[in-house]
Amino acid sequence: MANKTKLSLQNVSISYNEQVAVKNVYLKIASGKVTSLIGPSGCGKSTILRSINRMNELIPNCKLTGRILYDGQDIYDPKIDPVEVRRRIGMVFQQPNPFPKSIYENIAFGARVNGYTGNMDELVENSLKKAAVWEDCKDKLKESGYSLSGGQQQRLCIARTIAIEPDVILMDEPCSALDPISTLKIEETIHQLKKSFTIIIVTHNMQQALRVSDFTAFFNAEPTQDKLGGKIGYLVEVNSTDKIFKNPLQKETKDYISGKFG
């Protein structure tokens, strides 16, 4: 079965302050699927994720080489506007970060920024429903986003991203700051979302990768040659989640996974 490729990373290397953080990543992301990025901490998962919608450009001294193609278009082409990229490739962060505005405005802000002309109430309701947080806040849309619990805030942030109807949603450990019940809810949300979006999720939780994703990419890190104690991350292998967890091709992957499942 041939999957359409949504994103393609070609020989991507990223460095901070002249120090390479991840190198030579070749990765294809299938359209309309959930791909999870796993690996030990510090191996560059977040770094790779941020580079996909050019959020890395906000970090001073962060440099990228290689190409990232989105529907065949190199998004780092000088002619490309990063804001346009982010309107199509939205992102949800590790820490919930609602705006200091009402719940309603949290959703409406992004939609307005993107020039939404439809019925705003409808959009707010639909987005909150899709993010499975409608029941929690339908009676307090005018209250501050901060009045919600952590898990609800995170789903509000997901709703905010859905509301701009992006093509791809990036999630960087969206559940790591949450309790198990909220985590489960967000996983259900992801299952719903994959019907309409391409999703890339970074997670340190194997079971979560197993539960939510169709494909899994395993990253690892090796110490640098010099004695500074730095690490360089690289992609070990990427395959269907089933294969990665049942019979990975690389021994490294197998060690990591068995160690984790221990």
Add this chain to the structure above:
Amino acid sequence: MNNKSYENISSQLLFNSRGKRNISNRLLTLVAGTFAVISITPLILLIAYVLIKGGSQINLDLLILEPQPPGAGVNSAGGIGNAIIGTIIITIIASLISIPIGIGAGVYLAEYSKNGSFSKAIRFGTNVLSGIPSIIAGIVIYALIVVTKVIFGSTFSGIAGGMALSIIMLPIIIKTTDEGLKLVSDDLRRGALAIGASMYTTIMRITLPHAFKSISTGIVLGVARASGETAPLIFTALFSYYHISTFQDIFYEMSSLSVLIYNFALEPYKEQNELAWAASFILVILVLILNLISRLIGNTKPS
């Protein structure tokens, strides 16, 4: 035996208020307390004096009338009405110049600059500018604006005074904007950018409103500072004995409370001296209120 040593220890642990250690400790505490009292004494004396001496003269005439030139021989020295208006106008001119530029520069430093050498230089320059003696701002505007008559041929003017004061306000506003914006969490910025907001929208709709409190604190402090400054005005706005009557008057000499105090303090006439005290009363009240307002803004919780 056992009992005895126990007693011994407990007596050692007793607080010995005559011990050398404790005496020197109390002495030092006393010294620090005395210094603190000495430090606030001038303020108390000064405010009391200004309030009594200046406050006793406040009446409606004084607040409205123009001052009489020294030695004019009338019973009353007139009022400080034009100086009050002048201070307000000059401060507004200074604010109109320095607030937009200051906030813009602060936004650049906090939002756009990536700690490059340009922004380092600007931050350094801001600090240097805030350390430049205020009289220098006065003589530079004098040389650039007053002497050259570049502003519609006017020489000494409220405009020139406002420009000199804006040099004083500018670094205050830049610093508070820069610092206020730096306190806004990056999470918020990222949240907005990740749903496709441009930098412009993110700054205008998310970060600037969030930093509103600290920026307005800075503006109020800047205004307070400017409204009491004298040195930048004595060669730029100079002084005037008359109320302004038309808009064009801002292109002419303009009085201000601070210059009035300076001029009239040194006059040998009692009436003029008393006007100086009255003007001090108004100025001190104004400055203290502005400072308290900035504190109140700073202490309110974000909604």
Add this chain to the structure above:
Amino acid sequence: MKTEQKNKFSLKLRPSYEKWMDKGFKNITTVMAATVAAVLITILVVVFFESREAINQYGINFIVTSDWDPINNKYGAFTAIYGTIVSSLAALIIAIPLGLGTAIFITEDFFPEKIRFVIGLMVELLAAIPSVVLGLWAIFVMEPFIRPFFNILHNYFGWLPLFSSEAVGPGLAPAIIILSIMILPIITSIARDSIEQVPSKLKEAAYGIGATRWCAIIYITIPAAISGITGGILLALGRAMGETMAVTMIIGNSNQFSLSLFSPGYTISSLLANQFGEADSIQVSSLMYAALILMIMTLIVNVMAQWLVKKLSLKY
């Protein structure tokens, strides 16, 4: 789905005006930031340019002579430079112990929180009082009050050059007093900030090995906060050197050089305030020369202060 999306999100493809706004805004703020540099450079250039004539004419002599003779066009700023340095240093000597003592008093819990808060607030309000009001107060209240004390000093220690003249009115000494009042809040508030930034675990460690409170203050807290405190002192010095109005009103404005603190004198800024209005030709240039010297002096002090205060904020 795709067409629907295009309809509902008209800006998904950013229109050019929006991009233009975005760019334009960035450029405007950049220009505004550059304004700071422009203002600073303008100030330096104007003062230097205007003082060239005097620099050419008097050169280094300007600094070491103290004539101020508009009739024969002979100018020297020694008295004013001396007055600037002496008055600001003397003010520091008074204000450092007072400011430090107050800062310690505010940060340590000798007294209830409320009292300390009020004292801290009052010291900060002192910083807000306009300099010209302090000058007025100095002329009419402070100087007459303090003059008898100066004369007691003169009577007993008149053999010292510093106290060799009788105090009869405005002079260096009252200017020093008023300056020390004015810089006190700077020293207090920066010392206070620096002390508050000292990690409390350092102090706890000292208590842990049986240090008394003052022992901890003197041997632990102050040394840990020293670079910030020094930075604050230098900032205060810079302010004292440039302070104009209050000094002009109380220093007596005389270019006659005298070692005695009780006789009238000048500082550079009071020289400017006092003479600039009536000056022309080479006198203006001489005043600009003096202003240039003042600016260089404050610049050096301020840059050192910035450096020290910054070092502090990096440390913790």
